[in-house]
Structures are given as structure tokens and as C-alpha cells.
Amino acid sequence: MRRIATYGTLLLVALVLIVYRQRLFVRDPLARVERNGMRVHGAQVYFNYYNDILVQSPGAGGWLLVQAYNGKPMVPGVPRHLVCLRGLVCLTERNYAPVWPLGEPGYEGAVEMTNAYVVLVDGNDAAIRVMLR
Numbered sequence: 702m703r704r705i706a707t708y709g710t711l712l713l714v715a716l717v718l719i720v721y722r723q724r725l726f727v728r729d730p731l732a733r734v735e736r737n738g739m740r741v742h743g744a745q746v747y748f749n750y751y752n753d754i755l756v757q758s759p760g761a762g763g764w765l766l767v768q769a770y771n772g773k774p775m776v777p778g779v780p781r782h783l784v785c786l787r788g789l790v791c792l793t794e795r796n797y798a799p800v801w802p803l804g805e806p807g808y809e810g811a812v813e814m815t816n817a818y819v820v821l822v823d824g825n826d827a828a829i830r831v832m833l834r
Contacts, residue, residue, distance in 0.1 A: 741758060
């Protein structure tokens with residue numbers, strides 16, 4: 702009976718991971734964040750199955766979400782709704798989470814995304830670079 706419960710739990714976890722793979726962001730403890738060439742100490746980086754990134758900056762910086770749609774980066778911004786287990790995982794409300802843009806109307810973000818890094822310009826014209834794993 703115990704074995705059935707264990708396998709059932711593992712199957713349920715695997716099913717949740719498969720269904721929510723685009724919404725579920727897992728922390729990358731090896732990632733680094735730089736702002737204008739200076740390392741941001743204490744920043745936490747999360748990524749999902751598609752290498753979209755979610756950055757939590759220490760202090761008043763808050764959250765930053767950068768997603769791609771059909772391989773083209775979307776406008777980076779602050780996620781409107783986010784549920785997190787601190788330091789482990791975060792879950793957005795939809796596959797392509799709605800965000801509040803970082804800048805004024807017309808802000809595009811100048812985003813460059815690869816599977817190793819993300820480079821963007823925020824609303825204050827600061828260059829942000831996130832190096833993954």
C-alpha cells in the first residue's frame with residue numbers, strides 16, 4: 702500500500718510539472734545578475750522549461766520577468782500575479798504571464814535572449830545582464 706501511495710505521489714508531481722512547465726520557475730543558484738556592469742549581490746534567478754527568466758532583486762528592485770513568445774522576446778516587466786515558495790520555485794498565473802512594463806508607454810526593452818544569458822535595458826536605461834548556470 703505504501704508503494705502505491707509513493708508511485709501515485711510521484712506520478713502526480715510529474716503530471717503537474719509537465720502541465721505547468723511554462724508557468725513553473727525553478728531557482729538557478731549558479732546564475733548571476735549584473736546591472737550596468739556591476740554584480741547585483743543577493744539577486745535570485747528563476748527559470749522555466751523554455752528558459753524564460755524571473756529575477757528577484759534585493760531591496761526595492763522587486764521582480765523582473767522576461768519571456769519569449771515563438772522564440773521572440775516579449776516586453777520585460779513586473780509580473781502582475783506570482784506565487785512563490787521562497788528560494789525554491791515560483792508559479793505565474795498563465796503560460797504567458799501578464800506584466801507591468803518597466804518603462805514608459807512605448808518601452809520595448811531591447812531584449813536579447815539565449816539559453817546561457819539574457820541582456821536587456823530596463824525603464825531607467827540601465828543595462829541588465831543575467832548569466833544562467
